[in-house]
Amino acid sequence: MSNTPLTFKIISDMVKDKSRVLDLGCGDGGLLSLLIETKGCRGTGIEIDEKAIYQCVEKGLTVSHGDIDSDLSDFSDKRFDYVILNESLQQVLHPRQVILEALRVGKQVIVGIPNFCQLSSRIQLFFGGRAPITQELPDQWYNTPNLRFLSIKDFRAFCEEHNIKILRETGVSKNKIVRFRPNLFAHEGLFLLEK
């Protein structure tokens, strides 16, 4: 899953010490806490789930109860060193606009996506004829919070089309970094972007 120690570590390695971070869809604030404690970052989050807001505040975080589809307009240009979209992009209504907005308010953007074209998904689609259910995509079609299903390759193509530079890319599968053909073997892709 997205909130594994390895994913957090990869993201944390992308972030320079003492930087300003905005975590979009920050959930219970686990990643933000880590960045504040280990990297001395100043951070704030946006989260849509009311229960998660209590968890964030209890951790001593600054958090805004809001919608990342609409609330990025609150911030001025390049306000943050990093804007993080870890496992939240596939749940927004307007991903293109959110990424471009994230690149406006952040100097760099970190994106983590579940890879819909990982091998086991392809097998389930091809041989089972069913929408895939994997560890990273555990929900049925009727109850998944995900609105978008994309692959690592799809995301690379998106960046190219929009003149977004991919500064770093890491594929992850079950707590291992996938270096060989990540679009086939990684369950998750992590990107460091700049425009």
Add this chain to the structure above:
Amino acid sequence: MDENSIGIVETKTYTFCGSPNELVLNSGEKLGPITLAYETYGKLNGDKSNAILVFHALTGDAHAAGWHEGAKKAGWWDSMIGPGKSFDTNQYFVICANVIGSCKGSSGPASTNPKTGKPYGLSFPVVTIEDMVVSQKHLVNHLGIDKLLCVAGGSMGGLLALKWSVLYPDSVACVIGVATNYRHTAQQIALHEVSRQAIMSDPDWQEGDYYGKSIPARGLALSRMIGHITYMSEKSMEERFGRKLIGKEKLGFDFTHDFEVESYLKYRGTSFVQRFDANSYLYLSKALDYCDLSEGGGLVNVFSKAKASFLIISFSSDWLYPPYQSKQLVKAIKANDLDVSNIEIESSYGHDSFLVEVDDQAKLIAPFLKRITKETNNV
């Protein structure tokens, strides 16, 4: 009295701005001497860095927590202020003062005008939210506190807290605004005007000169009934009263009370008359209607003066001070690169939620204050 109560408390008073140092109000008129009724809970620490000023809502008073000797009810925010509570009196020194214009021990239209020896009545100057804040700064100075850890309040209290943050940015570390807004909309002004008209059309009102005579009880009760409708939500009224009849099996086909909600409002109105002054209701509702934090250059610009960290709490069913106003407020604070956390709590209790949803607020306020305390000590 629960075991976490602060116990027996007393209201104190502080009088200042005596002649010739009267306070010049927003209106240009002068007021003095001014008396503020206030209470304090907990202990001020050695470096005076743990003080929290809590502001009350429209008809509230200085008695925020604990019990008055022989009283049947605790202070209005007793669920939030006390040992181990959201505003933990084991750690913080909490102050609450009655606003000027009110009738709960602070200078207001029912107070005696020192120049005439009679109650002010309508000769009491119209006061604003800013005037209330300025007068309470005198009290905080008197208590020897340069910088408050926090200013906090719900409804009108939230507006006062926000006003403090822009008026005295160096005198506060954080602001907690609950079920609040930044200016009164046409609808809010309209509701207040109906309440004022209810009072002023009562023949006993006598242009405000009714002290020592028959008070405008019917008008005041009616105005409180209107108020109570705005404090609840359709859902909370439906859940509480529905169409239940009161004291009868079937409809009476007359104009006595049929429904429980009618009798509830009447009870609320009548009990309010015994505890509140009609003129104060006029003054305080006017102060709220006059309040517009965004005047003189827009909301973003106004908060450019602020330095505090903010926690803004709103409630989904609050139609009097709806969550969207809190959102606009948060947007303006964010635009100034200030530290702000906000939440819209799902609740069906309407505007009253801020007095009801205690557990959810505790989960936010206690850790927020803990963080700010830590940050303040590290500076």
